[in-house]
Amino acid sequence: MRRTLSMVVNDQPGVLSRIAGLFTRRGYNIESLTVGTAEQPGLSRMTISTTGDEAELEQIIKQVEKLIDVISVVSIGEDALVARELMLIKVSASAPARSEINGIVEPFRASIVDVAHSSLIIQATGDTDKNDALVELLRPYGIIEIARTGVTALIRGQLVSA
């Protein structure tokens, strides 16, 4: 089962490598990690998406909580989560292919953010599965590059995530 950890940490060099190192030492795979400014100055919110053994993850959470500069850690199940990922895709596109690609991009509420002679950059936002589906639809045109942020998330409703 996929678990999402939402953490608030001090915005200090070293926090990221300490947390990532803890997962590595236990051989626990991080599917995605995002980190950005949190609601208060000096704090960052880090979101880690993982799949793996639940009991092992509980152990990791306990160790993360003890790390210096870590303020709070919460594990959120998929049902309680608003989870989104941003993706940029550079795809080959001759002039005739462009309108076809437009027809694919629109229903995904994605948008074209850069146009060159023979390529486009498309920006898409959604959950991981939706973004994966868009990649598959664009693959026949020739995907040049993909850049994805990984998942960021908040708990639904009024509760506080971490």
Add this chain to the structure above:
Amino acid sequence: MRRTLSMVVNDQPGVLSRIAGLFTRRGYNIESLTVGTAEQPGLSRMTISTTGDEAELEQIIKQVEKLIDVISVVSIGEDALVARELMLIKVSASAPARSEINGIVEPFRASIVDVAHSSLIIQATGDTDKNDALVELLRPYGIIEIARTGVTALIRGQLVSA
């Protein structure tokens, strides 16, 4: 000056902590880091946004290139870049405040993705400055939580980023 590093790495545990550790040991601050699946299976694209001494950054890039599981590293200036960040903001919102907030959110092409009795979650995509501006406009309503992915980026036009 802000520099953006775009790297292609093998999707292996330990890559993230090795790269982050290299920045930490040199006391070089990472503003944001994102990592997600790249265009080929088994590869991830990592995007690091930094500000700091250029010469020092060149040294770090050389060391990153030598790391195991790192396939390529490119440093991209702001002018050649399509750079985007995704942000989720949970904001206090009574029924009367909701329509006011709608009026703020629309011109930013942001959208409301969750509604509770006294709060909303807003999803916004843009460059860091645009997202910062939205946060400031929403601050008077009471910001409960913010989750940001950090910046992901591709080179404009047909060139390949890394």
